Amino acid sequence: MSMPATELAAYxxxxxxxxxxxxIRRAILKAxxxxxxxxxxxxxxxxxxxxxxxGGVQVTAAILGPQDVLxxxxxxxxxxxxxxxxxxxFQKVANVAVTTHTGEATVIQTRHRIPEDTLREGQxxxxxxxxxxxxxxxxxxxxxxxxxxxxxxxxxxxxxLYEDIARHGRIATTYAYPVKVAGRYVMDxxxxxxxxxxxxxxxxxxxxxxxxxxxxxxAVPPFTDVVSLDFEDHPFEVQSxxxxxxxxxxxxxxLDEVVLDDRGGRMFVCSDxxxxxxxxxxxxxxxxLGQSQEAxx
Amino acid sequence: xxxxxxxxxxxxxxxxxxxxxxxxxxxxxxxxxxGQIIEQLGLAVDRVMAEASLYDRSLAALALKQARGDMIExxxxxxxxxxxxxxxxxxxxxxTGRMQVERRVSATYKDLPGGQLLGPTFDYTHRLLDPSLxxxxxxxxxxxxxxxxxxxxxxxxILDGEGLIExxxxxxxxHLAGDITREPMEFPMPRDLRLQTLARGDxxxxxxxxxxxxxxxxxxxxxxxxxxxxLVDVEFEVPELGFAVSLGEIRVTECQMVNQFKGSAKAxxxxxxxxxxxxxxxxxxxxxxxxxxxxxxxDEFGExxxxxxxxxxxxxxxxxxxxxxxxxxxxxLPHYVDFQAELDLVRRMRAKHAADQTPDTDQQxxxx
Numbered sequence: 001m002s003m004p005a006t007e008l009a010a011y012x013x014x015x016x017x018x019x020x021x022x023x024i025r026r027a028i029l030k031a032x033x034x035x036x037x038x039x040x041x042x043x044x045x046x047x048x049x050x051x052x053x054x055g056g057v058q059v060t061a062a063i064l065g066p067q068d069v070l071x072x073x074x075x076x077x078x079x080x081x082x083x084x085x086x087x088x089x090f091q092k093v094a095n096v097a098v099t100t101h102t103g104e105a106t107v108i109q110t111r112h113r114i115p116e117d118t119l120r121e122g123q124x125x126x127x128x129x130x131x132x133x134x135x136x137x138x139x140x141x142x143x144x145x146x147x148x149x150x151x152x153x154x155x156x157x158x159x160x161l162y163e164d165i166a167r168h169g170r171i172a173t174t175y176a177y178p179v180k181v182a183g184r185y186v187m188d189x190x191x192x193x194x195x196x197x198x199x200x201x202x203x204x205x206x207x208x209x210x211x212x213x214x215x216x217x218x219a220v221p222p223f224t225d226v227v228s229l230d231f232e233d234h235p236f237e238v239q240s241x242x243x244x245x246x247x248x249x250x251x252x253x254x255l256d257e258v259v260l261d262d263r264g265g266r267m268f269v270c271s272d273x274x275x276x277x278x279x280x281x282x283x284x285x286x287x288x289l290g291q292s293q294e295a296x297x
Numbered sequence: 298x299x300x301x302x303x304x305x306x307x308x309x310x311x312x313x314x315x316x317x318x319x320x321x322x323x324x325x326x327x328x329x330x331x332g333q334i335i336e337q338l339g340l341a342v343d344r345v346m347a348e349a350s351l352y353d354r355s356l357a358a359l360a361l362k363q364a365r366g367d368m369i370e371x372x373x374x375x376x377x378x379x380x381x382x383x384x385x386x387x388x389x390x391x392x393t394g395r396m397q398v399e400r401r402v403s404a405t406y407k408d409l410p411g412g413q414l415l416g417p418t419f420d421y422t423h424r425l426l427d428p429s430l431x432x433x434x435x436x437x438x439x440x441x442x443x444x445x446x447x448x449x450x451x452x453x454x455i456l457d458g459e460g461l462i463e464x465x466x467x468x469x470x471x472h473l474a475g476d477i478t479r480e481p482m483e484f485p486m487p488r489d490l491r492l493q494t495l496a497r498g499d500x501x502x503x504x505x506x507x508x509x510x511x512x513x514x515x516x517x518x519x520x521x522x523x524x525x526x527x528l529v530d531v532e533f534e535v536p537e538l539g540f541a542v543s544l545g546e547i548r549v550t551e552c553q554m555v556n557q558f559k560g561s562a563k564a565x566x567x568x569x570x571x572x573x574x575x576x577x578x579x580x581x582x583x584x585x586x587x588x589x590x591x592x593x594x595x596d597e598f599g600e601x602x603x604x605x606x607x608x609x610x611x612x613x614x615x616x617x618x619x620x621x622x623x624x625x626x627x628x629x630l631p632h633y634v635d636f637q638a639e640l641d642l643v644r645r646m647r648a649k650h651a652a653d654q655t656p657d658t659d660q661q662x663x664x665x
Binding site (some may be wrong): 011015017040041042043044045046047049050051052054074075076079080081082083084085088111112113130140141142143168169170172174175176191192193194195213215216239254255256257271 | 305306308309373376377379380381383478479480481482483484485610614619620622623624625626627630631632633634635637638639640641642646649
């Protein structure tokens with residue numbers, strides 16, 4: 001047999017061929033023109049599994065240029081395995097500069113978090129989206145949900161949030177909390193904790209959302225209103241943590257719970273690893289870090 | 298001291314190294330060759346080609362070897378390669394009526410022009426394990442006869458001649474077949490795109506759906522009009538030449554199901570069709586596909602959608618095993634940010650619940 005070994009290895013800059021990139025860029029432009037609207041696009045099969053960030057990877061591949069600096073995070077961290085894998089993919093196929101510092105990055109691909117540092121003009125945040133349709137779990141049919149968006153018929157979503165309050169005394173949605181973009185489309189912010197929702201509002205950065213398996217792209221252009229759905233008597237509120245980060249002492253950030261032992265020992269640390277490391281480098285010391293340093297001495 | 302988890306890169310590299318070791322297995326045994334896989338695991342190669350939508354036996358065999366025999370992983374590997382290939386055009390429709398038939402059976406006629414031809418089938422084998430395969434015993438040469446070159450008429454054409462079955466599709470002449478790998482899915486889908494989706498759909502999923510129609514969940518009263526398997530020419534029209542040239546031969550399995558008749562005040566009753574086509578020898582797939590194709594044609598025949606197999610959005614959105622496996626398996630990726638949010642909420646709700654209750658904690662905990 002004749003295996004085309006050289007052909008097998010010949011991939012374009014950032015993996016996708018230029019025609020595909022053009023198709024994706026068109027979808028992105030349309031998405032920016034209609035904030036929060038889900039634009040169908042001809043999602044490609046990527047060399048990583050569906051559901052593992054293929055949408056985000058395609059968006060990143062379409063916008064990435066040789067001069068860009070890329071940061072990839074998963075759960076807020078640069079060193080989670082899938083973030084490492086996606087970062088390595090772009091280093092391999094696009095040979096771009098990569099960083100873990102939020103401030104240095106021009107393109108940040110993320111899964112489940114928005115960095116703690118405020119993003120600035122010129123930066124692009126690319127979200128990996130599993131289910132782009134905020135109404136999906138209320139109405140499984142695409143034909144129906146598209147109609148509901150077209151007619152701006154979002155009563156069902158408000159009924160769902162109301163039922164939460166009736167049943168649990170509060171809105172029981174803690175992540176993928178629905179937002180209304182530019183006063184028109186209800187949008188799924190991807191499964192970020194609702195803690196991150198306010199960061200989307202009038203952000204200076206361009207926010208792009210890619211759902212590969214579901215073949216949808218949507219966007220929030222810079223300086224766009226993003227309002228979390230709520231009621232006058234049950235206003236939207238974000239999670240708050242009782243303790244600061246155990247390593248850097250940061251307050252008002254999103255924390256991960258780390259199980260220390262089998263006797264109920266817990267510590268809370270920043271989910272945004274870059275934010276935490278930068279603070280520690282600046283001399284901030286959390287409770288656990290102080291202890292362990294003393295112990296080490 | 299707490300040390301944040303680091304070293305994802307090393308972990309991944311080591312995992313891949315171990316994977317390569319397990320794939321190779323015992324080094325004292327010879328490594329499988331691509332040729333051996335193509336020749337001796339041909340039906341696995343066929344399935345990978347069918348569900349990856351790429352007719353290339355060598356690459357499918359390579360994918361199988363690399364995937365350690367995991368079919369869906371092999372299909373995924375081949376698809377990820379296929380997607381990078383340039384498209385230089387669309388072939389002419391293959392003419393299965395001119396197939397060089399290796400197998401052809403009809404359940405609707407006892408005998409018919411061209412005859413019934415069993416071909417290389419597991420049908421009528423007794424499923425007894427064959428110890429002779431443990432050793433490399435010599436295998437008899439097959440009994441073959443030369444084809445006389447006359448095309449073998451399709452059963453659907455026999456029925457069509459009398460007007461007993463609906464015509465073969467009703468797409469307008471200038472209709473260009475879509476490409477589900479190049480355009481996003483939209484509902485409702487035309488039948489050509491549905492058939493494309495089914496052709497690369499998971500064999501197991503389609504088999505189960507087809508089975509469900511037989512058990513009453515969207516019954517279609519099917520008869521196997523014909524199953525045929527063999528080689529067909531793939532022809533490509535070259536604009537510079539002005540005529541079609543042959544690109545080569547591919548082996549396909551085609552199933553034409555003859556289903557429940559329909560008629561109206563204007564049209565006399567006619568049988569309806571379900572169509573299945575798969576690369577290679579994939580009879581189970583082609584038959585399942587034809588049953589599901591017919592079940593999905595509810596809008597054409599004014600049938601109510603009452604069963605999963607008739608539900609276009611349900612079937613089309615869930616029949617792709619590469620998409621399905623990716624999304625199911627993504628659950629093993631870290632979700633601790635979301636889980637933290639849920640943990641926090643449940644703790645708060647439990648605290649409120651405890652505060653609301655009388656201090657009779659035993660009962661309360663039992664209730665939880």
